[in-house]
Amino acid sequence: MKTVIVVGNGMVGYKFCEKFVAKVDQGSFKLIVFGEEPRVAYDRVHLSEYFENGDAERLSMAPREWYQENNIELYTNERVTDIHRNSKTITTLSEKTYNYDYLVLATGSSPFVPQINGVDKDGVFVYRTIEDLEEMLAYADKIRKTVKKPKAAILGGGLLGLEAAKAVMDMGMEPHVVEFAPKLMPRQLDTRSSKVLQVKLKSMGINIHLSKATNQILGNGHVIGMEFGEDDVLNVDMLVISAGIRPRDELGKSCGLKMGTRGGIAVDNKMRTSDSSIFAIGEIALYNQMIYGLVAPGYEMAGVAVDQILGMEQTVMAAEIDMSTKLKLIGVDVASFGTPFMPAEKGHSIIFENKTESLYKRINVSHDGKRLLGGILVGDAKDYNMLLQMYLNEMPLPKNPENLILGSRGGEDVSFGSAMDLPDTAIVCSCEAVTKGQICCSVKENGNESVKAISKATKATTGCGGCKPMVDDLVKETLKSLGKVVKESICEHFEYSRQELYDLVKLRKIEDYDSLLDEVGKGHGCEVCKPAVASIFASIYNETANRQATIQDTNDRYLANIQRNGTYSVVPRVAAGEITPKQLLAIGRIAQKYDLYTKITGGQRIDMFGAQLHELPPIWEELIAEGFETGQAYGKSLRTVKSCVGSTWCRYGMDESVTFAIDIENRYKGIRSPHKIKGGVSGCIRECAEARNKDFGFIAVEGGWNVYICGNGGANPQHAQLLAEKVDREIATKYVDRFLMYYIQTAPPLTRTAAWLDKLEGGIDYVKDVVINDCLGIAEQLDSEMQYLVDTYKCEWKEAVENPEIRARYTHFVNAEETDDNIEFVSLREQKMPKAWV
């Protein structure tokens, strides 16, 4: 049995293992992997997502068990220190020795840190590993305690530098990108596109400093600034260096492998180094005199090395490697492909620029007008995938190539058709080298009819994810060509999406579930469609949950939240958390009388637990007599609008947050929606009400209110996004009216606003277009529909206690007065608690 040792458990090292075990018979080879990092290989490309969710597990390429299952010996936290080519052995930091037949070097690269005076100060970071990010976060936390609006500089305005800039901005720091060259992304952009991008970044709050050579880093022990020239200083509290990469070739150097003049281990097109039993792949490998700092070529190299070791010598690396790239994450589209800029003798360029819209598009076309040579897209890169494919596959250009970037403006010459026009050999996912043919075939022959299924079966989209839109198109188009309709139906009883059902109910004026089922559905319904339809009725007719009780979800049916022992909780509305001492006393008295456990909720109100079904009506009767109304804590509806005390009490307050919050909570109370909605109002940017993790939030600023939407706490926290700035209360309310109504009409069932926005094509800009610019021409209608809901509000608990028929539902047995004797309570901290589940 031969032994293959892989040094480096990074993205490419992992890919080697994956491809190796897929091709080799168990038992014929032994595979040993060493990784210097403490974690198993993770997805570095999506490293920045760690800032969003702090979830390292989610980034890992495969769990540790995967290595076990595939008989791979994995040693993490173990650096290989020497290679002894004569004896074909390696030694590790813990001084163990291992024999190899083949050695694969996948040691990647490390960030290049220029020799500037002071780079060793505290607060200077690089951006490559999870540990780097953890340290940055910890440091940022520390300085935020002493500095109000900390600044962070990024040294290097390349692809990675801009990504890092966005990351520090999301960490609450003011980002400053410092670039030595006179333009951003010097390798991908020309001067004009760089200028367009600069304007756009500036408007997003990212500051750009070009043509700056950093002389030294200032500070006593920790960084406080950067000095460029004599009187040219930028004060910063943190610095992230992103000035390029250097291959980690120390192992190759010390054992005498052939190296490039500027580093990297030289390989041929079989990924062999100057020693035929040693291979190098990924960012360590110098191929065609180049280091490729992207995953796609690294993955291809891994595949070549696997085949070579297994004796399939015809597999070699392509002669030309595509370095096309698209910037991800940052909130502005930037992409370049092929030869992005070139002298006029090589071809001619077609350029479109619109600075006010931050748009720049350039394509380079061969002199004979037949081939696309490359291009740059800033501000709108939705055609990137198609253009890239045309370039890669040398597809013929349309008669008027300018249509490729301007769209056809006369109709006679269609710019490009659909993804289906690509040749079958076109590589759609370059990270995993999946072709169009493979994707379509997987849809047709293996029944993988969604992007998810395709990605599982072919691995397409699992790398950088840039090809997702195209894979999505291919799946949909292939399904269409098979005569299948792609539908998002809510369950087996209705072949419609929630939005379609909503429109049908409205159009046909259907008012009850059974008629809807008879007219547009089939069968007898289920627990998925019943509450979804109930919510639609509520949104259109504002009917309470009492009229069609048996289609309501568990909690709505009895207007209370069912708890773990089958008892219920009671939550009266306390708008914005403002409550009088008299009301507090009333709640105390009632809770005591019915022996209820009480707790303050996260939404600034009081929850009373442990009421039995038959006790609910009398409890509510007493609460209503004291002036309370239902808090609808049980509904997929408006919960609370959290507020801070604002300018009424707080010395920082810019406006009256409590008043606004009360008015808003009363405005939207009772409105049912696809999922629960929560709001927040803060009196100033200190944001004590945490309005930015609510579905809608208002924050008072100098000159008005900032309006935020689609934030989320809960399982997937997400910050709300800015919808409008410095508007008055009336406008702020109008925008949120429209946004909520639009969300209510278009979201799938049980989808919170944040998830809805994530899926909405065009994102927040599109919502702005609908809500503010009225691009769909529905603003007036949304306004009047919302006003109808506001005007027809009624407290459904009042309705329930006053109506004997509804009240009669609140008995445990229909044939006996007794109550449920299965319920058991125990006592805890002087209150009662349900007995724990066994």
Add this chain to the structure above:
Amino acid sequence: MILTLNTYEAVEPEKVSRWFKAAPVEKFPKNGGACVKYKGMQIAVFNFTREGTWYACQNLCPHKMEMVLSRGMIGEDQGEPKVACPLHKNSFSLKTGKHLNGDLNRIATYPVKIEGDFVYIGFSE
């Protein structure tokens, strides 16, 4: 009283030895359920109006042993009538008691008949 799963045993229609007169028909909501007490047991009875049939089963959900099934939503899964537990939406066939979206224990089902305006549940003793 401690109720265990063994308290409830399914009754086949032909094994019924006693028809218990539970409650008038109008006490049961259309396409919904209500709970009947019988000798220390809790029986969920469903008025499946759309199908024109009645079903009965134990009120105890075998998942967390809560007396809640009568408050669940009823419906149908590929033609199989079912009830979904209000607590965690486990669904059980109303015909056979089989757990449809997992492998919890089967729930006990009971025959139901309507005579006059009354609902009767069948037990075998």
